[in-house]
Structure formats: structure tokens, C-alpha cells
Amino acid sequence: MEKTSKIGRRFEGKVAIITASTQGIGFGIAQRLGLEGASVVISSRRQRNVDEAVKKLKELEIEVLGLVCHVSNAQQRKNLIEQTIQKYGKIDVVVSNAAAIPSGNAILQTQEFALDKIWEINVKSSILLLQDASPYLTKGSSIVFISSTSAFQPPAGFLAMYGVTKTTLLGLTKALAAELAPHTRVNCVAPGLVPTQFTEYITSNETIRKEFEKPILMKRFGTTEDMAAATAYLASDDASYITGETIVVGGGVPSRL
Template sequence: METPKRFEGKVAIVTASTQGIGLAIAERLGLEGASVVISSRKQQNVDAAAEQLRAKGIQVLGVVCHVSSAQQRKNLIDKTVQKYGKIDVVVSNAAANPSVDAILQTKDSVLDKLWEINVKATILLLKDAVPHLQKGSSVVIISSIAGFNPPPSLAMYGVTKTALLGLTKALAAEMAPNTRVNCVAPGFVPTNFASFITSNDAVKKELEEKTLLGRLGTTEDMGAAAAFLASDDAAYITERPL
């Protein structure tokens, strides 16, 4: 089946996009014709991912960006606008999970880091991006299944992902009608980020048995969901999690 070209002439920024779900989203948008701007904290990871995408015929700009840095967020937007002149899609994917402690045992510094990266960075990145967003633009925020019912081992991480569900609703109202805002809430997807769960065969099998489809999601599944929400096929959808 031929990949549709829903993003020809469009520019898409994807944060934390040199591996896992972020890279899969960037690849899907790029294969559909977007000029994609990828980023992560390390230059070597950005370079490797950019090379991987270019080998597939994708137009890509790689920029180092730690989303908790105001200067690096601004640089990400500035470099995008300098090269392409506009922004059509922003996918906010960056997240951290530095602790598996119970919420009331979590250190103040860890609480700050979770808030800064998982929630606040999305808001601040969009503040920088807004002047350059086109009419009909789209924002896709990556939450998590943990946001609906935070599990004990991921409790505070889950709470930050719950906050993103509320942020999606609030921003959808604030940015309408020119920009749609939606959310993807992945389940357990085998990536480096989730390896502590998915690399354990017994745990993986238990999770698979709990799903209606009898399998875990893939990064490609997440890329397809994000691409749908960002595309004009979802032109009448805003404020919704998938």
C-alpha cells in the first residue's frame, strides 16, 4: 500500500525524535512529504537519526534541543523558521521518568524535573512556536496510558501525563480555530524508554494478554496515530486523545 502524501509542503517539528516513538513519528511525517525538524539532547544522536531519515528520502533538519533549556527551545524554533519560513505541525514528545518512588517519597528535585520536562516544556515550546504557526496548523501532544490511571511504579510520571490530557483540552480551546490540538496516549510500546517493562518476557506476556488485540503497540502504530491527527484527514478533530 502506497504511503499517502498528506504533508507535502508542510513543516513539522518533533521533539525527542532521534529514537523510539519520536523517531517513528518524524519518519511517518517525512515519508508523507513533510520537511521534518528532529531534535534531542545529544549532537551524535541527532546526526545519526538525521542520516537515517535522509537515507529514506526525507527532508530533515537536525537540531540539538534539551526541552528544559529556554535558549535551546528558542534555537529549535529559530533554526526551523530560518530554513523553512514557517511551522505547520508541532509534536511534543519529550518526557522523563527519573524515579519509580511513591509520590510522597519523591525528591523535590525529581518533582521539579518531571514538571519541567513532561509538562512545562510543552507550554513554553508552543509559546515560542505560535507566531510562526500557519492557519490550519496542528499540535500533537504525546501523553501515555499511565495518564488515565497512574500505576504505582510510575505514579508521578503518570500524573504529569494526566496533566497533558488537561493541557490538550485547554490549549485546543485557546488555539482554536486556526490550530488544532490533539493527544496520543500510547500504551506499552517496546522502546528503550520502556525497556524496564517490555524487556521482561513474563511482564511482556502479561501485558499482551491484557490487550484486546493480543499484542503490544509498535512505534509505527504511534507514528500513524500522530500523523492522522496532524493531517487534514483530522481537520474536524481537536481536543481528543487517541
């Protein structure tokens, strides 16, 4: 994404934490919020990825703090919040983007450790991170969960349990919106398929790729910029009267009525 006059400055003076944000959709969101004026706090499990992402964002003159944080690690989650507050003193936006697909099996063939891991990373860690962050959320703050179009119709096979956890985020969005209103808004973005390292096993296989493309009305996969734009909207004051909602960003892929 180029730093152009087309991008506004809706997040001037605001602080945004984005989890799993050194690559793919998470990085795209961090870049978009940063270009709109936010001080962004990015994180990843690997220091090398953090360093590379920080370098890219600084080259765009974005104020950024990069930290190692595996969202299932309690101490690293707490450190993420503590370092953010130590440097910036507040939290205006939290984007929960971390996700995993630890098993290639159907639900009834998935071992217990894999069920625990996918639940912990895709759902539980989001709740625990927000428990740590909530004392520092400013009035008018915004939380955005990154779900998936698979949340509305979890597919059979290896993506089934992933889809189920993403369905849970739709309910979590509504429950937390009620719990945190009117101080904090809580919304959700449900991306369609976006070619990233996370989805390479789909997009690199021509046969599978074509099957996933068939139901998309726009006849293309989404981009990280598409997802970042929707997230930025929900996190901004432009969406100040929207809470408890999910925006599907799937190019018209069947999702719901």
C-alpha cells in the same frame, strides 16, 4: 517503515517539529510525516543521536533538519524554533513527545528535585516550546501531544507520577484547543506500551512483560508505526474537524469508558 505507495503525501509542503525524535516513538513519527512529504525538524539531547537519525531519514529521501535540544533548556528550545524559521519560514505541525521518568519511587517518596524534573520535561517544557512556536504557526496548523494510556489510570509505584503528568497533558490538550481555535487544532495520542529504549526496563523483564501484556485485547504491544499512524492522522487535514481530543492507541487496554 518502508517507503511504499501505501503511504500518502498529506504533508507535502508542510513543516513539522517533533521533539525527542531521534529514537523510539518520536523517530517513528518523524519518519512517517517525512515519508508523507513533510520537512521534519528532529531533536535530541545528544548530537550523536541527532546525526544518526538525520542520516537514516535522508536515506529515505526525507527533507530533515536535526538539532540538539534538551526541552528543559530555554536557549535550546528557542534555537529549535529560530533555526526552523530560518530554514523553512513557518511551522505547520508540532508534535510534543519528550518525556522522562527521573524517579523510581512512589509519589510520596519522590524527592522534590525529581518532582520538578518530571513536571518540567513532561509538561512545562511543552507549554514553553509552544509559546516560542506560536507566532509562526500557520493557519490550519496542528499540535499533537504524546501522552500515555497511564494518563487514565496512573499505576501505583514507580510509574505513578509519570502517569499523573500524562494526565495533565489530556487537560492541556483541551485547554489549548479552546485557546488556539479555530486557527490551530490541538489533539493528543495516548500510546499503550511500545517496546523502545525508553521502556526497556519493562519489556526486557519476562515477568513484568507478561503482566503488562495480560489486559491488552490485541495480545501484543504497540509499535512505533502504530503511534506514528495515529499521530499523522491527527496532524493531517483528514482530521480537520477534530480538536481537543485524545486517541488511545493501546490495543484495547482498559483506559476509559
